[in-house]
Amino acid sequence: MKLKQLEGLLGDLQQFTAPKVELEQYATGPHIASRMLYTAENSFDDITGKVVADFGCGCGTLSVASSLLDAEHVVGIDIDPQSLELAQENAADLELDIDLIQCDIKNLNLRGLLVDTVVMNPPFGTSRKGADMEFISMGMKVATRAVYSLHKTSTREHIKKVALRNCNAISAEVLCELRYNLPRTYKFHKQNEVDIAVDFWRFVPRARDEGSTACSVTNLKQRRMHR
Amino acid sequence: MRLLTHNMLASNARGAVTGYPLKLQVVKWSTKEVEPNPEFLRGMLPKIDWPALVAATQALGLPELLPEAPPTDAELSAEGAAADEGSALRRLHRALLEIHIEEGALVCPDTDRCFPISRGVPNMLLHEDEVRN
Numbered sequence: 001m002k003l004k005q006l007e008g009l010l011g012d013l014q015q016f017t018a019p020k021v022e023l024e025q026y027a028t029g030p031h032i033a034s035r036m037l038y039t040a041e042n043s044f045d046d047i048t049g050k051v052v053a054d055f056g057c058g059c060g061t062l063s064v065a066s067s068l069l070d071a072e073h074v075v076g077i078d079i080d081p082q083s084l085e086l087a088q089e090n091a092a093d094l095e096l097d098i099d100l101i102q103c104d105i106k107n108l109n110l111r112g113l114l115v116d117t118v119v120m121n122p123p124f125g126t127s128r129k130g131a132d133m134e135f136i137s138m139g140m141k142v143a144t145r146a147v148y149s150l151h152k153t154s155t156r157e158h159i160k161k162v163a164l165r166n167c168n169a170i171s172a173e174v175l176c177e178l179r180y181n182l183p184r185t186y187k188f189h190k191q192n193e194v195d196i197a198v199d200f201w202r203f204v205p206r207a208r209d210e211g212s213t214a215c216s217v218t219n220l221k222q223r224r225m226h227r
Numbered sequence: 228m229r230l231l232t233h234n235m236l237a238s239n240a241r242g243a244v245t246g247y248p249l250k251l252q253v254v255k256w257s258t259k260e261v262e263p264n265p266e267f268l269r270g271m272l273p274k275i276d277w278p279a280l281v282a283a284t285q286a287l288g289l290p291e292l293l294p295e296a297p298p299t300d301a302e303l304s305a306e307g308a309a310a311d312e313g314s315a316l317r318r319l320h321r322a323l324l325e326i327h328i329e330e331g332a333l334v335c336p337d338t339d340r341c342f343p344i345s346r347g348v349p350n351m352l353l354h355e356d357e358v359r360n
């Protein structure tokens with residue numbers, strides 16, 4: 001699929017009707033979303049034929065983009081039921097199969113090595129401090145190949161430090177800097193400021209072995225029971 | 228929600244040891260056919276928790292769909308497997324990606340905390356005082 005075509009399809013998606021400010025609900029625009037997923041696939045081979053999870057999927061833009069780029073299995077996760085309904089409608093309109101889970105990212109418990117790639121446009125942490133770091137940390141626990149994410153450029157040094165030091169990243173790289181257009185309700189700087197500088201990141205997690213997953217623990221437990 | 232998602236999802240309820248595998252209760256499910264991707268399925272096989280997948284198909288009332296032991300890579304790679312509806316490859320594909328749980332619940336194996344599935348979406352939300360620490 002061509003980039004322009006992807007962007008066009010994403011442009012037709014329904015967006016939040018009554019965004020919840022405390023959850024930082026603003027749709028990832030078609031321009032940014034299409035470039036994120038296109039880069040993840042064309043530069044790094046991280047989407048097509050892969051299992052992709054979308055954290056804070058909202059109306060599902062990144063999930064839909066992953067699915068349009070032929071991810072084999074896509075799971076969108078959000079805390080908010082209205083967002084999940086929108087995501088479901090958006091997927092259904094394009095006849096895409098996307099699994100959805102209602103969950104708070106910080107309480108997510110995904111076992112094993114099944115998820116290849118995590119894509120996300122998490123809260124920037126302006127409504128609830130630390131929300132952005134919770135998303136990165138969980139993404140690094142879940143992904144086996146890479147985590148793609150957007151964060152305010154002003155937090156670049158901090159993010160890099162925490163990802164490398166506390167989140168088991170072997171690399172944390174800013175792929176490009178973008179202008180992110182926030183709806184007026186979200187302006188949090190000067191009066192008329194609606195554009196903020198945002199970094200598009202790629203984090204690579206350190207390889208994990210199966211020894212640490214719920215899978216082997218379950219098997220152990222079963223074996224014990226059979227004795 | 229499909230069974231590939233079920234195979235990775237665990238409970239985070241207070242008191243859970245691993246919270247895995249979640250017991251599946253099914254009220255309504257449906258099937259939607261999609262093209263099998265043999266390479267993907269072969270790559271997936273070693274990562275799947277087989278007993279959890281088999282238990283899920285049994286909860287659906289499909290005890291015949293999967294064998295007790297996982298297929299071998301050779302079985303999945305057998306010539307013509309993708310075209311043959313009864314092949315190990317197609318069965319695995321059907322189990323993981325073609326069955327959609329619409330209504331039902333997921334139950335934490337350690338605490339019995341119940342997570343409802345409604346309109347295809349499991350609700351894994353926990354109150355703050357219910358979360359495993």
Ligand SMILES: C[S@@+](CC[C@H](N)C(=O)[O-])C[C@H]1O[C@@H](n2cnc3c(N)ncnc32)[C@H](O)[C@@H]1O
Pocket residue numbers: 023024025026027028029055056057058059060061062077078079080083103104105106120121122123131
């Ligand atoms: C910036 S929006 C992402 C928009 C999404 N990519 C889209 O295209 O619609 C952030 C999303 O994260 C969700 N969210 C906020 N806090 C969350 C949490 N703790 N757990 C899960 N989702 C959360 C919000 O409901 C919102 O949909």
